Amino acid sequence: GAVVSQHPSRVICKSGTSVKIECRSLDFQATTMFWYRQFPKKSLMLMATSNEGSKATYEQGVEKDKFLINHASLTLSTLTVTSAHPEDSSFYICSASDLGSSGSYNEQFFGPGTRLTVL
Amino acid sequence: GQQVMQIPQYQHVQEGEDFTTYCNSSTTLSNIQWYKQRPGGHPVFLIQLVKSGEVKKQKRLTFQFGEAKKNSSLHITATQTTDVGTYFCAGLRSNTGKLIFGQGTTLQVKP
Numbered sequence: 001g002a003v004v005s006q007h008p009s010r011v012i013c014k015s016g017t018s019v020k021i022e023c024r025s026l027d028f029q030a031t032t033m034f035w036y037r038q039f040p041k042k043s044l045m046l047m048a049t050s051n052e053g054s055k056a057t058y059e060q061g062v063e064k065d066k067f068l069i070n071h072a073s074l075t076l077s078t079l080t081v082t083s084a085h086p087e088d089s090s091f092y093i094c095s096a097s098d099l100g101s102s103g104s105y106n107e108q109f110f111g112p113g114t115r116l117t118v119l
Numbered sequence: 120g121q122q123v124m125q126i127p128q129y130q131h132v133q134e135g136e137d138f139t140t141y142c143n144s145s146t147t148l149s150n151i152q153w154y155k156q157r158p159g160g161h162p163v164f165l166i167q168l169v170k171s172g173e174v175k176k177q178k179r180l181t182f183q184f185g186e187a188k189k190n191s192s193l194h195i196t197a198t199q200t201t202d203v204g205t206y207f208c209a210g211l212r213s214n215t216g217k218l219i220f221g222q223g224t225t226l227q228v229k230p
Contacts, residue, residue: 032216043207044162044220093161097216107152107164108218 002028004096006111013084014119020080021114023094029074030096034108035067038091050077084118091115123210125221133229138195140224142208150211151184151191152218157204165193165206198228 003026013019023033032051036044048069050056056069066088068080077096081088092115095108122145132138142151150169154162166175168184168191175182181194191208205225209218 034217041225043222046217046219049215049217095162107167108216109164110154110161113161 002026002096002109004030004094004109004111006094006114008114009112010115010117012117012119015085016083018080018082019084019116020078021092021094021116023077023079023096023111025075025096025109028096028098030077031074031098032096033071033077034095034097035069035077035079036093036095038093038113040091044093047079081116084116086118089116089118123208123219123221125208125224127224128222129225129227131227131229132198134200135197138198138202138226140193140206140208140226142191142193142221144189144210144219147188148210149188151188152209152211153182153191153193154207154209155204156207156223160204162207195226198226200228200230202226203228 005024005026007022011019034049035047037047038044046059047062048056048058050069050071052071052074058064066082071077091113093110093113095110097108125142130138150167152167153165155165156162166182168182171188172186173184179196183192193206195202205223207223208221211218
């Protein structure tokens with residue numbers, strides 16, 4: 001399957017600082033990238049959908065000013081957690097997908113995740 | 120909103136026993152996908168089911184999609200320790216590419 005990288009894999013920061021997480025699709029051009037948050041032993045919660053060159057679409061309850069998403073190219077999307085607080089500590093995972101020849105979305109390829117700890 | 124429910128949450132089996140996880144959606148799905156997440160890892164795509172009543176097999180894994188396209192199951196025959204992990208079903212919201220994940224079933228296999 002396709003390869004999606006995520007950087008950094010782990011970050012520890014002080015409360016009030018901002019953290020940027022990068023998601024790259026290495027061997028294909030992703031029509032759409034998705035950002036998820038996962039709490040320990042819980043399922044993936046979709047935060048936002050990111051399409052190249054357009055504004056991200058946020059899920060209900062996700063603060064767009066808190067979680068800034070930029071999708072500058074078909075291979076790169078970034079998530080910035082602004083003014084991070086301890087409750088923002090979580091496992092953040094991105095995924096990438098593209099439209100198949102039939103016009104419907106193919107499977108999602110997930111990055112390895114970023115574990116954020118806010119002190 | 121659209122919900123995908125998955126049961127059981129946890130399953131402990133003896134190596135060699137079978138395992139099944141079930142997934143139900145509150146609405147009809149355009150397709151359903153299954154992912155596996157190993158402890159400390161990220162979800163890895165297993166399979167996608169699109170057609171009503173579809174059954175697909177991957178070695179010891181059998182995936183089914185219900186006739187109404189609202190439920191699905193994953194059955195593992197003769198589990199092995201390498202099957203350990205959390206299995207997620209995810210319903211696709213058509214035209215958006217968004218996946219709605221079930222809660223996952225965590226499988227533990229005793230050797």
